[in-house]
Amino acid sequence: MTIETERLRERVAAELLRTRDRTALLTDAVDDGDLTRQHSPLMSPLVWDLAHVGSQEELWLVRDVGGRDPLRPDIDELYDAFKHPRRDRPSLPLLTPVEARRYVAEVRDKALDVLGRAPVDDGRRLVADGFAFGMIIQHEQQHDETMLATHQLRVGAPVLTAPEPPAAPAPVAGEVLVPGGPFTMGTDTEAWALDNERPAHQVRVPAFWIDRAAVTNGQYTAFIDAGGYDDPRWWSPAGWDHRQAAGLTAPGHWVRDGDGWAATTFGRTAPVVADEPVVHVCFWEAEAYARWAGKRLPTEAEWEKAARWDPATGRSRRYPWGDETPQARHANLGQRHLRPAPAGAYPDGASPLGVHQLVGDVWEWTSTDFHGYPGFAAFPYREYSEVFFGPDYKVLRGGSFGTDRSAVRGTFRNWDYPIRRQIFSGFRLARDA
Template identity: 90%
Template sequence: MTIETERLRDRVAADLLRARDRTALLTEAVDDGDLIRQHSPLMSPLVWDLAHVGSQEELWLVRDVGGRDPVRPDIDELYDAFKHARADRPDLPLLTPSEARRYVAQVRDKALDVLDHARLDDGRRLVADGFAFGMIVQHEQQHDETMLATHQLRAGAPVLTAPPPPTAPTPVNGEVLVPGGPFTMGTDTEPWALDNERSSHQVFVPAFHIDRAAVTNAQYAAFLDAGGYDDPRWWSPAGWDHRQAAGLTAPAHWQRDGDGWAATVFGRTARVVPEEPVVHVCFWEAEAYAKWAGKRLPTEPEWEKAARWDPATGRSRRFPWGDDPPTARHANLGQRHLRPAAAGAFPEGASPLGVHQLIGDVWEWVASDFAGYPGFAAFPYREYSEVFFGPDYKMLRGGSFGTDSAAVRGTFRNWDYPIRRQIFSGFRCARDA
């Protein structure tokens, strides 16, 4: 067994532990009543997410990779996300909080035993480079972010705490020119990349301007104060229909506070910080703001070129700052803070062209629909990506303050309905050169 294999095994174990520690934090911060309660029809009860994490780990690591006997085959259907809509999950005969905790602990013990004995170099694509383990790490961290969003929708006294995000040593504003030309989009080399990130391919992107930072609360408040929500000129027909039907008047969780705005963030209400990115806006709101500002949303190739392209070498990097994994100096990730950081707070994470905070803080809406790349092949199952392809879903890139470093990279792709804003979503603008 090689030293590299043992290092990979240690890394996987550490990532699994970090994800489970976060799951425990999010589920143990509330009592059992809050765990089984549905805090919004948009979200599952927290206890469903908890057991679902264990169910996926059992299916892929214990049964498939390990070839072990099932732990709880009787609950497979209960925790199949495609069998039951979120709004219906509270009515299912779910595991109780104590049962769910025992279940995920039992599964984890077996999964770690599988990891100890698995051949990570046996030629099987599912286990090569620890892919199946990395998929489960990412899956649990993605559900941790979903549970964090559920906490934001929860009523009652605050239960989560974190230090405030850093301020910006130098304010960042304006835009940069990204020269036209080809760049390599997607990846063939990222070992834990998911199927929709593959394969790498050349894309020609005409020259464009992109904002150096995401749109801030102050900038978005100017749109509100200018009557942007009352003027259909700025909205697409579908966006205007949704704005009227949903009664949208401001970002989610915002309310008027004298001559300004306040927001409720994880149970605490305070004035919005002008320099921080606006969050909890849907695609239609982002699109309307961009048109009001005389700009547009970037396309997905434009966003990825701004985030990965190195003008000195022409090479596509893993991250805006280079190939090294994110640290606390690079990006606001991993729930270290409970809100986005001010524009310019992470100068070491900027791209070579001077575009800031493309990773972390807020998921950024882009103008593209969700589709597979040339040569796309579903792996290891169609329901991860392929069933969502089409015009119903818009893309989000870059991760948020609630995204773990294991579940985001320059090629990572997220998607959702354009009406969604319970997610930690913001945006930045672009325009033609």
């Protein structure tokens, strides 16, 4: 065993354990009733997510990488996300909380044994550089963010706590010019990058302006006060139809508070903070605000160029601040705080052009439909990305305060229906140069 292999195994083991600690925090915070209850038809019961991460870990690490006998083949279909829509999952014969915890613990013991014994790189692409382990770590962290979103929809006394996000040393506003020209989009070198991030390819983007910060609560309140929700001029036909059908009048979880607004965040209601990025808005709301403001949403390529392109070298970085793995000083990630941080709170995470908080705080809607890059190849299964390609889904970028550092990077792509706003979604604006 080489030193590099041993270091990779140590890193994988640490990430598996760190991730499971977060899963335990989210599921141990509530009683069995809350674990099995469906808090919204948009979301699974928390106990389904818990057993699902164990099922995926068993399928890929224990059975495939490790070649071990199945632990619970009888539950494979129950926890197949494509077999049962979220709204139907409470009616399934799911594992109880006790059974689910026992199952995921047994799977983890087997997976760690596989990690210690099986080759980390046996010539298969699935195993190269520990990819299968990295895929499962990211998968569980993605479900942890989903479970965090379920906590936001839960009704009852607060159960999650976290420190307040840092204040901004100086306010950040305005926009920056991103010069036109080619840049490298996507990646061929990020070991744990998922299939839709690949392959790296050259994209030529005309010059454009992009806001230095995401749209804040204060800015969005001005749109509401100006009658933005009542004026179809700012909305696309599909957006206006949805606004009317859903009765949208403000971001999700906002309520009137005298002459202002308050928001309920994980069971606590307080006045909205003017300089924090607006969150829980759908694509149609973001698009309408952009039109009202005389701008537009950035394309996905524009967003990635603003986040990764280094004007001094012409190289695409891993993150806006460089190639260093995210640290606490760079971005609001990993549920370290339970809401977005004010614009300008992370100056160490700014891009070379001075664009702030492109990673963390809120997922940012782009105007781009989700599709594969030129030369895309599904790996290791079509259902991760390819089945979602098409005009039904819009791309979001950058991660949120609920996204873990292992599940976000400058190339990472998220996607959702344009009507969705239970996710931690916000946006920033762009315009043509």
